Amino acid sequence: MTELEHYISSYFGVAQPEDLNAISQFFRQETLKKGDFFLETGKGCNKLSFIQSGMLRIYLQTEDKEVTQWISTKGYFVTDLAGFVFEAPARWTIQALSDVELFTINRSDYVKIGQLIPKWNELEKLFIARCFVILEDRIFTHLSMTAEERYNFFFENNKELFNQVPLQYIASMLGMTPETFSRIRKKQLNG
Amino acid sequence: MTELEHYISSYFGVAQPEDLNAISQFFRQETLKKGDFFLETGKGCNKLSFIQSGMLRIYLQTEDKEVTQWISTKGYFVTDLAGFVFEAPARWTIQALSDVELFTINRSDYVKIGQLIPKWNELEKLFIARCFVILEDRIFTHLSMTAEERYNFFFENNKELFNQVPLQYIASMLGMTPETFSRIRKKQLNG
DNA sequence: AATGGCTCTTGACAAATGTCAAGAAATAAA
């Protein structure tokens, strides 16, 4: 099984080798240089990618600040769901934090998967439902935890990220300023 | 078109009257008294309902506090997605804030819709994707707004809720204490 | 090694939000 097939299998639960192979044929390899944009707010997003290596930051520039929504790393998929599924203008700007290797599929090929694999729509549904549940959890952390608790919770589950990306982005994605993040960090390292 | 058919049509985009009718046949009417539990954390959730009248609160009791995740009102659907789709133990407790009338479908009947309507899985996918996008927005409010801004944003879009449910629940669902909520409220009414 | 540009840390202070306790107001129960 190729790495791509492994991702598809684990995210969508596709089991048949021939199906996996057929699906993976639709993807093409693509690379981004550090700083390149995968997507910009307001533009069309007609692709979905799996990250083979590197990291991407999903964010939005508002009037007064830049809000990082998520950082996607190896093994994750990346797209603007509203853009990809509903052909709406992209909500997020997505930029490479490092050189990035991707497996990318475009919308028209993606649609073909549904025609090829009868169960695809259901697998996709289950996939998006899992994503929904993850967001539910994330909202819950904001309703129930302090900045420090969110820091610890995220750190426990994403230790490796802390020495790979600028910390200010992690701070933003946890809903706090870089200064607060830095102080909590100091406290956790010393205490 | 019945009220139920209207909901199904607007949420799932089912267009054919005969399909709508077939789907709506699977639903049964159900009522809850104020205070009754639609679902309790940890139990199985094998039903999904549309709210014909009344309000339900979706929340979770933690060690030290009760966190309201959402309040569902007329026209909305209600379920524990992880429980309903993945047959996982329910994450949320769902309780009637008032007497409630529901249209309810159970999981086994729900599955039958998929067999009846070829496009169902796709419509469902789109439906859940829309829910996902709504949660993305909600997370964004927590990353980018103060308590006061979240209050105003929510108030503008849900004025009617403010004189229908205990405000402490709205406070919790916006991620602030009842006291903070009350002070912001005063400020907005006076200023 | 020196330069420049980011990024992170720190301090001092300000603002926002939480906590606790009391009482007022609203709602439900009798």
Next chain:
DNA sequence: TTTATTTCTTGACATTTGTCAAGAGCCATT
């Protein structure tokens, strides 16, 4: 209506988090 219960508001104060400004550390380029 009266009483009881819950919910909301308010004040005083504590804590958390944000803001601003300066400087330290780090990294890449020269």
